[in-house]
Amino acid sequence: MNIDLRSDTVTKPSKAMLDAMMQAKVGDDVFREDPTVNTLESKVAKMFGKEQALFFPSGTMANQTALKLHTNPGDQVICDKYAHIYNYESGGASFNSGISCKLIDGNRGMFTAKQVEEAINPDAYYYSKTSLVEIENTTNKGGGACWDFDEIKKIKAVCENNNLGFHLDGARLWNALVVKNENTKQYGEIFDTISVCLSKGMGCPVGSVLVGNSEIMNDAIRIRKIFGGNMRQAGYLAAAGLYALENNIDRLKEDHKKAIEIGKELTKLSIVKIVEPIETNIIIFELNDDVDEKDFVQKLTKNNIHIISMGSGKLRMVTHLDYTDIMHEKLINELRTYDFVV
Incomplete structure (x- = not known):
């Protein structure tokens, strides 16, 4: 044995998931003609109360796309020293978007609104422009820790007061929702963009989804293409995601x-x-x-x-x-x- x-990425699709994948109706997603991908994207967008969602082959690509949507080269993103976007995405923030990370020394991957305020750079031309705050829930290097939602709301207020974007790396958000008895709509109301993973804990072989409202998501598919993430008959993979959302959360x-x-x-x-x-x-x-x-x-x-x-x-x-x-x-x-x- x-x-x-x-x-939790080492899992293999169950027989029921494989059956769902093999029965999927597919089309060319580059032409936006894959009905199963479209269904998955609509479902996840609705779950979070957002206008758009986009299916990605990986959580890293979804996060990197979000960073690109929120920033310009030379900008800075505030995140925890344990953040996945800093530690485990191969330096993609600097390579793909030309941005730097202002690292907060948090507690198990989590920090406070006060720490965010203190991390924002002064508004002077010789400082990097702070444009985004990113958090991860649950925190990987923090041992699967779950954020206090009240603190998240306080951080959102800081973002609004300082005209900062707010992105959630929700690779294991499903775990947090189950433990904290929270729901996707709550998070959709707070964050500008959210990435969720379907291959961590949910049993899918591949896939993540990025959600947000139309204004920020309009260029997401272009950036996915630039990153080499467009897929053709991806409905077979999207069908696994639909099965997981319906069967593998509780x-x-x-x-x-x-x-x-x-x-x-x-x-x-x-x-x-x-x-x-x-x-x-x-x-x-x-x-x-x-x-x-x-x-x-x-x-x-x-x-x-x-x-x-x-x-x-x-x-x-x-x-x-x-x-x-x-x-x-x-x-x-x-x-x-x-x-x-x-």
Whole structure:
């Protein structure tokens, strides 16, 4: 039995999802003639109360398009030091849009409205122009942490007072909605643009969607083309997204429950220094300083349990829909009984 907890992107489409994909009606999406893509985009736009949505092959491309829509070369985006757009998008902010990031030293990937105010550059020609604030919910490097919606509203007020755009990297927003009992319309009312991922936790093989109102989204398809993201009969992929939205959101609760249970077992291990707070499906923990991280990971791998290192001594596990109850029982048993003295 192979237990892969490196990410919630390692899942494979279920039989029901594959059936939905094979039954999809398709057309050439470059001509905007793929009916299933059009249905997905309309559905997601309506969910968030936005005028337009656009289907992308990846969350990175959706985020990079949003940055391009909000900024001009030389501008600056305010984000957390843990932000995906800064850490995990290959320097795309500077490469694609010619912008820099003003990094906030937040708490588990989250910051306050006051910190945003303090990060805005003065209105002088020799400063980079601050034009956008970006947040990530849930926070990946923050261990799947969920933002306080009241703080998000305060940040929105700062954006409005300073004429700044507001973008949400909602790659795992679905997890936050389930935990916090919030809804998509709430977020649509706050943010100018939102990217949501369908291949993280939702079980799809490919795909993200960017939403916003017409004024800011009008050039999104042009930028997607520039980035090489236009697809032809993409309805087969969009059908997976439609299936996931209809069937795979509520079940995220199961992933969250398993993650919390794993965290409890990790705290009992004498070699574990700290397990960060667990709210959703991400478990981040650190080993004691005298424990060899590579040896620890290697011992797990030999037992067909796969996790990843995030650097700076942090290890990560992520639960997902292909992580079954049987796998969960095996992992818990391994943590309870295996000799991790290394």
